[in-house]
Amino acid sequence: MAKVAIIYYSATGNVHRLAHAVDEGARTAGAETRLRHVAELAPKEAIAANDAWSSHRDEVRDDPTATLDDLEWADAYIFGTPTRFGNVSSQLKQFMDTTGGLWAQGKLADKVAAGFTSSQNAHGGQESTILALYNTFHHWGALIAAPGYTSERGYPAGGNPYGASSVNGVDEAELDYARYVGERVATLAARLAPVASAV
Template sequence: MVKLAIFYYSSTGTNYKLSQWAEDAAKEAGAEVRVRKIKELAPPEAIAQNPSWKAHMEATKDVPEATLDDLEWADGYIFSIPTRFGNVPAQIKQFLDTAGGLWAQGKTVNKVVSAMASAQNPHGGQEATILNFYTTMFHWGAIIAAPGYTDPILFAAGGNPYGVSVSVNEKNEMIEDVEGAVKHQAQRTVEITKKIIGSN
C-alpha cells in the first residue's frame, strides 16, 4: 500500500481545504494517508490581528504538525502551499531546511512529490511558487508527479500543468472550481507512487 503524506501550510484555510480534498481522493485510490500541517512561525500578535487567521488556527488545532518522521515514513508527498511573493512561505522553507539529515542519509531519494498552490489573484505567483518548491525536490532526488494535462478537468480549473493552483478573493473564497482537479492530481500521485515503489 502506498504511504502518502499530505503537508500543508494555511493561514486562513484554503490550503487546508485543498489538502482535505487530496486526502479523500488518495484514500479512494487505496493509499494510507497522513495529513500534516506545517508549524506556524508567525507571532501570536500578528495572528490575532487577522480574525480569519485566528479562527482557522483554532479550528485546526488538533491537526498533527509535520515531523521528519512523516517525511521518512511516506513513499510520496503532496504539498499545498500559499504563495509568498512567488515563493514558498517561511514556514514551508523552515520545515524543508530541517530535513538536511534525511537528505544526507539518502532518505529523500525517489520520494514521489506533487504540489499545489494558492494566491490572491490568478497571476499572483502560483506557478513560480510550485516551481521554486520543486527546485528543492530536485536536490532531494525526489520524483516530480506534476499533473500536466492528463485530464480535461485540469483545464476547467485553470490549466496549470505544474500543480493545481487557485486564486482566493478578499473573503477567503476560492474563485476557481478546483476540487476535481485536486482529486485528479492526488490520484495521479498515488498511481505514480505505486509504480515507483512496485519497481523497488
Template sequence: MTNLLIVYYSQTGHNFEMAKWAEDEAKSKGVNIRLRKVRELADKANMNPAWEKYLEDSQDIEEASSEDLEWADGILISTPTRFGIVPAQMKLFIDSQGGLWAEGKLTNKVVSAMTSAQNNNGGQEMTLMSIYASMMHWGAIIVPPGYTDTSIFKAGGNPYGTSGTATNEGFANDLEDAVRHQVSRLIEITKKFNE
C-alpha cells in the same frame, strides 16, 4: 501498501481545504495517509478573523516531522505563495531535512505540489517551481498534473500543480476536481514506482 503524506501550510484555510480534498480522495484509493501541517512561525498577535478560524479548525492536525517524510512513499505539498515564493513556514520545513537528505532517505520519494494566491498571477507557478527545485536536490520523482485531465483547465490550466485564486469566500476558480485528479495521479505513479 502505499504511504502518502499530505503536508501543508495554511494561514486562512485555503490550502487546508485543498489538503482535505486530497485526503478525501486518497482515502477512496485505499492508501495509508498522514495529513500534517507545518509549524506556524508568524506572530499570532496580528491574526485576522480568517486566520483565527483556520487555527481553530486545524487544532487537531499534527505538525509534520522528518519521520513523516521518511515514512512516505508519496508526498503532496500544499502551500500558499508569498510574494512569488514559498512561505517561510514551508521553506523552513523543507530546509530542515538536511539530515534525511544526507542519509539518502529522501531519494526517490514521489512528490507533487499545489498552491494558492490572492491573485490569478500572484506567483503560483514560481512557488511550485521553487518547491520542485528543492525536490530535485532531494533526488525526488516529481509528478505534476500536466494536462492529463479536463479538470486542470476548469481550475485555471496550471500544468505544474493545482493553483487556486483565494478569496474571502473560498476560491475564485473550481479546484476540487483538479486536486482530486492530482492526488489520484500522484498515487498511481507512486504505486507504479514502488512495485
C-alpha cells in the same frame, strides 16, 4: 498500497481545503495517507489582527503537525503552501529546511512528489511558487509528478500544469483538480513501490 504524506501550511484555510481534497484523492486511489500541517511561526499579534487567520489557527489547533518521520514513512509526498511573493511560505520552508539529515541519508530520494498552492490573484505567483517547491524536490532526488495536461479535470480549475492551485478562495473545480493530483501521485507511487523495494 502507496503511503502518501500531504504536508502543508495554510494561513486562512484555502490551502487547508486543497490539502484535504488532495488527501481524499490519494485515498480514493488506494493510498494510506498522513495529512499534516506544519507549525505556525508568525507572531500571535499578527495572527490576532486577522480574523480569518486567527479563526483558521483555532480550527487546526488539534490537528497533527508534520514531522520528519512522516517524510521517511512516505513513498510519496505532496506539499502545499500559499504564495508568498511567488515563493514558498516561511512556515513550510522552515520545515523543509530541517530535512538535511534525511536528505544526506538518501531517505527522500526516489519518491514521487507534487505540489499545490493558493493565491489571491490569478497571476499572484502560483506557478513560480510550485516551481520553487520543486527546486527542493530536485535536490532531494524526488520524482516530480506534475499533472501536466493529463486530465480534462484541470481545465475548469485554470489549467495549471505544475500542480493544483486556487484563486481567492477555493471552488469545486479547484477541489476536484486537487483530488486528481492526489490520485495521480498515489497511483504513480503504487506503480513504483515494487521497483523501489527491489533496489
